[in-house]
Amino acid sequence: MNYNIALLKGDGIGPEIVESAVAVLDAVGQKFGHTFAYEEYLAGGCALDEAGEPLPQATIEGCKTADSVLLGAVGGPKWDSLPGDKRPECALLGLRLELGLFSNLRPVKLYPALVGVSPLRADIVEAGFDILIVRELTGGIYFGKRGRQASKNNESEGNEAKNNESEGNEAKNNEGEIAFDTESYSTAEIERIAHVAFAAARTRSKRVTSVDKANVLESSRLWREVVHRVGEEYPDIELLDMLVDNAAMQLIRNPAQFDVILTSNMFGDILSDEASQLTGSIGLLPSASLGATSKGLYEPIHGSAPDIAGQGLANPLATILSAAMMLRYSFGLAAEADCVEAAVEEVLEAGCRTADLAGVGETNTEPLSTAAMTKEVLKCL
Ligand code: IPM
Ligand code: MG
Numbered sequence: 562m563n564y565n566i567a568l569l570k571g572d573g574i575g576p577e578i579v580e581s582a583v584a585v586l587d588a589v590g591q592k593f594g595h596t597f598a599y600e601e602y603l604a605g606g607c608a609l610d611e612a613g614e615p616l617p618q619a620t621i622e623g624c625k626t627a628d629s630v631l632l633g634a635v636g637g638p639k640w641d642s643l644p645g646d647k648r649p650e651c652a653l654l655g656l657r658l659e660l661g662l663f664s665n666l667r668p669v670k671l672y673p674a675l676v677g678v679s680p681l682r683a684d685i686v687e688a689g690f691d692i693l694i695v696r697e698l699t700g701g702i703y704f705g706k707r708g709r710q711a712s713k714n715n716e717s718e719g720n721e722a723k724n725n726e727s728e729g730n731e732a733k734n735n736e737g738e739i740a741f742d743t744e745s746y747s748t749a750e751i752e753r754i755a756h757v758a759f760a761a762a763r764t765r766s767k768r769v770t771s772v773d774k775a776n777v778l779e780s781s782r783l784w785r786e787v788v789h790r791v792g793e794e795y796p797d798i799e800l801l802d803m804l805v806d807n808a809a810m811q812l813i814r815n816p817a818q819f820d821v822i823l824t825s826n827m828f829g830d831i832l833s834d835e836a837s838q839l840t841g842s843i844g845l846l847p848s849a850s851l852g853a854t855s856k857g858l859y860e861p862i863h864g865s866a867p868d869i870a871g872q873g874l875a876n877p878l879a880t881i882l883s884a885a886m887m888l889r890y891s892f893g894l895a896a897e898a899d900c901v902e903a904a905v906e907e908v909l910e911a912g913c914r915t916a917d918l919a920g921v922g923e924t925n926t927e928p929l930s931t932a933a934m935t936k937e938v939l940k941c942l
Pocket of ligand 2: 830831834862
């Protein structure tokens with residue numbers, strides 16, 4: 562069967578790591594008798610440079626017609642001083658919205674070979690951990706009302722917080738400019754992401770930890786109510802609530818207690834970076850962004866790493882594992898995905914390390930380049 566994949570290489574190390582993933586996809590195609598056709602589109606800083614906007618219409622349309630989308634990374638210091646609506650990151654946020662990708666799956670597991678690379682003590686991580694972060698991706702503070710206004714001291718009217726319980730906060734000092742971002746969630750938004758988490762838990766260890774800040778935020782109180790209501794439809798799944806500050810601590814204290822973590826857009830962003838480090842490197846973590854159809858956007862959770870771009874130092878494994886997720890979730894090719902994941906595990910077992918994983922623990926050899934690591938994975942395939 563032939564699959565059409567839109568490639569968004571993006572900025573920084575993006576082109577290098579996407580190239581690695583494409584080599585792996587092609588090898589899988591050869592082995593299992595599939596063909597993958599690629600169409601490249603601009604997104605991020607490179608799109609700003611070449612087309613004057615971070616997410617050109619042609620890219621949106623290309624991604625809509627493709628069967629699935631593979632993205633490297635976007636952003637870099639070159640574009641850091643641009644206004645918020647012109648930044649490279651808009652490409653990512655815009656695509657998530659345009660493609661309706663409300664659900665972000667971020668598996669975080671510790672490979673046995675990397676126990677010594679995890680910054681956590683061996684006695685904490687020896688037994689391993691295998692977490693799936695289910696992050697809501699098209700709502701919350703990322704997409705809520707935001708803006709700036711002049712100081713209340715200079716204004717007679719226009720109080721944004723009229724019907725807010727916390728109105729009349731005497732301790733707030735309103736001098737100077739005011740900037741605001743709004744966290745809001747609807748019942749429907751919470752319901753659909755909760756279903757994703759509970760359904761995923763059914764295929765795993767049957768535990769969902771819903772992370773919120775319900776002791777302070779009204780949006781979290783609704784989140785908690787709705788998650789429990791949805792949870793009643795999954796009596797076989799254990800549901801636990803956890804406040805986000807505690808969750809940040811528990812991840813480090815005992816990561817093995819988690820199976821599925823269900824959380825909002827921003828909490829998921831923060832906790833997934835934290836969790837990634839427990840595995841040894843953020844360079845290992847893939848992600849899938851999914852909506853109501855089989856189309857998805859697959860990308861490593863790390864950024865464009867401009868400091869090492871073009872030097873062949875990047876770890877390609879997160880992008881290779883993202884391609885494996887594409888095989889599994891968009892194309893229903895589970896055996897093919899298993900094969901890629903097994904190859905990654907095997908090269909790590911064999912002691913292959915890119916620079917991000919070297920210098921700690923078991924290996925005495927020189928770190929591998931992006932291309933050399935990719936070659937090792939291809940050998941195992
Ligand atoms: C991520 C990234 C993005 C996010 C940025 C680049 C907009 O950090 O995918 O985790 O915050 O969602
Ligand atoms: Mg992030």
